[in-house]
Amino acid sequence: MKTKPKHKTIECLSEALPRSSQFKRQNETPSRSSQLKGQGQMLEYLLLMVFVVAVILMLMMFLTWWQISQLGVERAKNQQEWSLSMLKQFTDSPYMTKENSMFDDAKLTALASMMPDGCQRLQEFYGDNWYAEIRLMDDEPVTECSQSNYPECNYWKICEQYPDAEGRVTRVAPVNIYRNIGFVLDVTNAVLPRTYIGTLTLTVYY
Amino acid sequence: MNTYQVFRIVLGLVASFFILYFLIYYAGVYSEMQENTQRMIIVNNFKKAAEDVYNTGNPVTFDDFSILDFDITYNGLVEPAVITTQAGQQIIRTPVVFLPGEKLIIDKKYLDFGWWRFDFVEALPETTIIFNPTDVGRDSKNLMKSIVGLFPETMGRTPKIMFGFCNGGSFVMPCNSGSSLCEGFDFRNRIEFLTAPMSSCSIGLGDDQVLVTISPACSGSPDQGVCIAPPVGGSSHGYAYLNDSADFYIYKNPLDILALIVGADKENIYGPISENLYVYENRMIRREMGLMSDIMWHRSSLIAQNLMAQPPGYDKNTECRNLHGVLAIALENIKAIISDEEYYKDAGSVSDLIVELNNADNTYQNLVNLGCDYMVE
Numbered sequence: 313m314k315t316k317p318k319h320k321t322i323e324c325l326s327e328a329l330p331r332s333s334q335f336k337r338q339n340e341t342p343s344r345s346s347q348l349k350g351q352g353q354m355l356e357y358l359l360l361m362v363f364v365v366a367v368i369l370m371l372m373m374f375l376t377w378w379q380i381s382q383l384g385v386e387r388a389k390n391q392q393e394w395s396l397s398m399l400k401q402f403t404d405s406p407y408m409t410k411e412n413s414m415f416d417d418a419k420l421t422a423l424a425s426m427m428p429d430g431c432q433r434l435q436e437f438y439g440d441n442w443y444a445e446i447r448l449m450d451d452e453p454v455t456e457c458s459q460s461n462y463p464e465c466n467y468w469k470i471c472e473q474y475p476d477a478e479g480r481v482t483r484v485a486p487v488n489i490y491r492n493i494g495f496v497l498d499v500t501n502a503v504l505p506r507t508y509i510g511t512l513t514l515t516v517y518y
Numbered sequence: 519m520n521t522y523q524v525f526r527i528v529l530g531l532v533a534s535f536f537i538l539y540f541l542i543y544y545a546g547v548y549s550e551m552q553e554n555t556q557r558m559i560i561v562n563n564f565k566k567a568a569e570d571v572y573n574t575g576n577p578v579t580f581d582d583f584s585i586l587d588f589d590i591t592y593n594g595l596v597e598p599a600v601i602t603t604q605a606g607q608q609i610i611r612t613p614v615v616f617l618p619g620e621k622l623i624i625d626k627k628y629l630d631f632g633w634w635r636f637d638f639v640e641a642l643p644e645t646t647i648i649f650n651p652t653d654v655g656r657d658s659k660n661l662m663k664s665i666v667g668l669f670p671e672t673m674g675r676t677p678k679i680m681f682g683f684c685n686g687g688s689f690v691m692p693c694n695s696g697s698s699l700c701e702g703f704d705f706r707n708r709i710e711f712l713t714a715p716m717s718s719c720s721i722g723l724g725d726d727q728v729l730v731t732i733s734p735a736c737s738g739s740p741d742q743g744v745c746i747a748p749p750v751g752g753s754s755h756g757y758a759y760l761n762d763s764a765d766f767y768i769y770k771n772p773l774d775i776l777a778l779i780v781g782a783d784k785e786n787i788y789g790p791i792s793e794n795l796y797v798y799e800n801r802m803i804r805r806e807m808g809l810m811s812d813i814m815w816h817r818s819s820l821i822a823q824n825l826m827a828q829p830p831g832y833d834k835n836t837e838c839r840n841l842h843g844v845l846a847i848a849l850e851n852i853k854a855i856i857s858d859e860e861y862y863k864d865a866g867s868v869s870d871l872i873v874e875l876n877n878a879d880n881t882y883q884n885l886v887n888l889g890c891d892y893m894v895e
Contacts, residue, residue, distance in 0.1 A: 350522035400573045411895050422816035433809050493824045
């Protein structure tokens with residue numbers, strides 16, 4: 313019977329001790345957990361912010377890239393359009409043709425070989441970065457026209473090729489070439505000029 | 519509220535402000551960039567439209583400038599000519615008489631020199647040309663007809679280029695029984711019926727109206743518009759005077775007058791638009807004529823050198839060779855006159871040039887008539 317109360321006391325003490333430490337723990341544990349919870353929320357929040365900023369930056373980068381790539385597409389489109397426009401201007405140029413799509417061999421010879429600044433002066437009207445070749449389709453070897461061999465020739469080159477160009481667009485079109493010094497005789501024995509078929513090769517480069 | 523919550527709110531505010539600022543700034547830059555791109559695309563479209571009209575001869579209406587509100591300045595004083603906007607510059611190599619406006623009519627016209635045709639493009643907004651002829655002699659009537667003929671024909675199209683008269687303090691509307699202004703074709707017919715000279719115009723005109731006074735008594739600085747003195751004594755050149763300018767301008771072809779009329783009473787940052795266009799078109803003609811006369815000179819020499827003599831009795835080639843020689847001399851003279859960049863400001867040079875151009879034209883027509891050369895189309 314004596315041990316019982318002793319035991320009880322011990323029990324009471326043992327109960328009392330944990331209670332006080334439990335009380336302490338109860339007081340401490342909620343603040344630490346809320347601290348951890350707060351830190352977790354902060355981390356979440358920061359991660360969200362980083363993610364949002366990253367998305368915004370990516371969107372901006374995408375828009376800027378899109379803009380730049382569109383400029384590239386636009387540039388390529390312009391090159392194509394420019395080459396077509398040049399072709400049209402060439403086949404209708406008063407400096408080289410008799411009428412639309414009919415080149416005048418004497419004007420071509422004057423420009424290609426008799427005027428040293430012919431190319432440069434044409435570039436004032438048609439812009440830089442192009443060259444043109446006109447070839448008669450006569451199955452003869454290529455002979456470049458000059459004052460000394462005219463009209464026994466079949467090839468004209470206007471402006472020099474530019475081998476270092478990054479890119480180029482070449483257009484080939486069938487054209488007529490009017491030979492001022494003709495060889496055909498009509499019924500009155502008059503010498504008539506002759507019109508030949510040829511090709512215009514126009515290259516624009518950039 | 520604990521520290522973390524306060525920290526979170528502060529950080530949230532800072533981050534939100536930063537993101538918002540960044541987004542607004544970027545949106546501003548992006549929209550400005552987009553607008554500038556749009557502006558450059560519109561200017562580029564105009565350039566292409568002008569080139570297309572120059573290449574094909576088909577007139578078009580261009581209204582892209584009405585899409586965005588922006589300032590356009592055409593500067594023909596630099597070489598090559600440029601269209602300047604706040605977004606940048608665009609080079610225009612096609613010869614174009616251009617007056618900015620929201621809606622433009624673009625048409626191709628030419629000056630025929632016989633041996634060569636100078637093609638150019640006009641891009642003009644809605645305009646009304648009010649003539650005030652204080653002289654109705656043959657020279658004045660021909661002058662008015664040549665001026666009207668060089669404007670785009672706008673029948674069935676917009677914007678309209680209309681013509682009428684001013685007599686003292688009232689407008690004279692010559693078409694539809696005197697109830698409306700005329701389009702170019704109708705107006706040319708009405709000019710023939712002018713019998714009495716009109717009194718000096720005293721009406722104030724609107725922004726899209728230009729007064730063109732035709733009077734032998736023109737002198738410096740008319741009150742408004744342009745005053746043009748018809749050529750005297752069979753001469754092919756005359757003098758024109760601009761409002762607010764004491765200078766005189768020599769005209770030798772209708773394009774000179776067109777340039778002066780189109781820009782009359784208007785200015786941009788480069789000065790009076792009339793003067794700008796006048797200098798520009800003269801430079802374009804000079805440059806093209808210089809190249810063309812050089813090519814034709816070499817061509818004539820080349821052909822003459824290669825024409826073989828024919829048997830006696832039919833020596834057409836000798837005639838052709840001689841005519842090519844005469845043409846080459848006229849072309850050589852033309853080259854010499856226009857070698858002076860400002861030849862068009864000197865009456866003597868202009869007169870000499872007209873003589874040589876007529877020589878070249880006549881000789882070339884003789885070559886065509888003899889079958890030695892072809893007609894320039």
